[in-house]
Amino acid sequence: MGRQRPGAPTLEEVAALAGVGRGTVSRVINDAAGVKDSTRRAVQRAIEELGYVPNLAARSLAGRRADAVALVMTEPDWRQFGEPFFSEIVQSVGDALTDTKVQLLLTLVRTDAERQRLVEYARGGRVDGVMLMSVHAGDALPDMLAEVGLPTVLLGRRSGDESVTYVDADNVGGARSAVAHLLNRGRRAVATITGPLDMYVAQCRLRGYREAMERAGVEARRSWVAEGDFSQDSGHRAMAELLERSPEIDAVFAASDTMAAAALHTLRAAGRRVPEDVAVIGFDDFPLARRTDPQLTTVRQPLEEIGRTMVRLLLEEMEDSAVAWRHVILRTELVLRDSA
Template sequence: MGRRRPGTPTLEEVAAHARVGRGTVSRVINNAAGVKESTRRNVQRAIEELGYVPNLAARSLAGRRADAVALVMTEPDWRQFAEPFFSEIVRSLGDALTDTGIQLLLTLVRSDAERQRFLEYARGGRVDGVLLMSVHAGDRLPDMLAEARLPTVLLGRRSGEEYVSYVDADNIGGARSAVSYLLRQGRREIATITGPLDLYAAQCRLRGYEEALASAGLEFEQTRVAESDFTAESGRHAMAELIQRHPDIDGVLAASDTTAAGALEALRAAGRRVPEDVAVIGFDDFSLAQRTEPRLTTVRQPIEEIGRAMVRLLLEEMEEGAVAWRHVILRTELVIREST
């Protein structure tokens, strides 16, 4: 057995937190009979609060296991794989799986032929479950996996009507809090650079921007919205376009830190001072946000918690078989730095 990572909760710690015995926690994890419903709920709450991930390798599992799960990236644009979001998510998922005895397999699926090929691979028992990220609107792969009864958890959602299990950040609330902060700072000519609008996360961040303006009695103007693909290059182009349309812009919310970094470059090239002339807020809070000039105010996504929650939901589906789909939305936090 490998050494336990510092900070990784143990079965004993869950038991202490729930004020029950170690055996009771084990029975709850294994969905065994003989546990009162109130006790079961108490243990499940402790597991949730501590972020405990069961060690499947230490348990006797019914049926054949591959002891592997697939992380499937469905992003058709190869440039996106260079963005910090992908590496951060992969790291958080790998950390969450460290003590489970389960291998994380990275797979790229970008075409219908690749979707079908992956489905047959997964149905062949080569993986026990699937983690999906960067799923765009209309992607059929989650439906195909659900129809094949393969345990599946999405990072984000395809729409507000998503039925497959997912973990998401509160994108609407995060964007709303960012724009509300700009408004409290006296900014009134606020623009936004969105992500690709066939991603539901980008739609939600745009909605949060709109809601914050509406709550302040300001009218939403489509000309103050520019779309990007989350890259720095697209952020530069979008910001230059917005300045040309509206020279009076005094604030901007960018849908990612990378996009915001590109926007900062465009503002500098246009002779605009940040934050004196234009305040800039990003979204993610990766290490990049502390390397920009000035350092970036941003909406922090709880990446570690997202990884733990995705793994927890997937392990539950793998253990319990057919279960009701679970939806988890995690809170964001506005981190104030020098760009505002």
């Protein structure tokens, strides 16, 4: 059930100022019939004077819906929205909603002010649920949405103790299988380009790398780890850094296809052959992986299934607010091509 934040005007205060009952205020808010024009104007004046924002509970009591959900990217860098991951997720979520009456709204939230605006927008009943992607550790937005009773589903999670419903890929297992493949092919100086380590997805892929190295009895040297941010520029930068620090490396596991493709270019510019001198594996299996030279061995995460599952869980929570949060982790698959 939604509730007003501390200090916010209440439905009862609007009713008292307008000189009407609580039920009348609810009918005005939900544009119901049977309210005199003079009464409607009095309630609207009271709402404006108090700055009242109708909460989700008041809207649900009248059985009204916005028939809209928001897909929110919580990423401070606008450029990240151009990465293939986001377009793939938008397409899969949109496809999953095709046969419903629900409108999909896309929005980008970068600052605390934008977080608060989104919450106020949601409290006004303009959307029935929210899907969040690219959530960094410590982001309060999922909790803010839970506070107002809005059904919310995360793509990924903020930590291993996530309390909000989420859908995720098996990032640890996927990374572990990629690095194990490199080690099984005789590579021993295996480096990694991580994602931004304030994101749990990047932490998990790094953990999978380390677990595979440990299981094979190979020391994962600190100089073999370079941090990226899933972008092309960071892939170039991290690969150059690895070559400068550790010219002996004979394999690289990159935590995204975008960074892996950039690493291929940097290796070629440095005179390293792929896979003869340095084998490369990415993560995602975007169409990009089939356009690189050589084609990219990668870990496929089921983005279409992720999008469908997010939509299914969100619609179920919208139908029944008593549904407990769910955590869904989907399998990944190592796809072998020419780069490793």
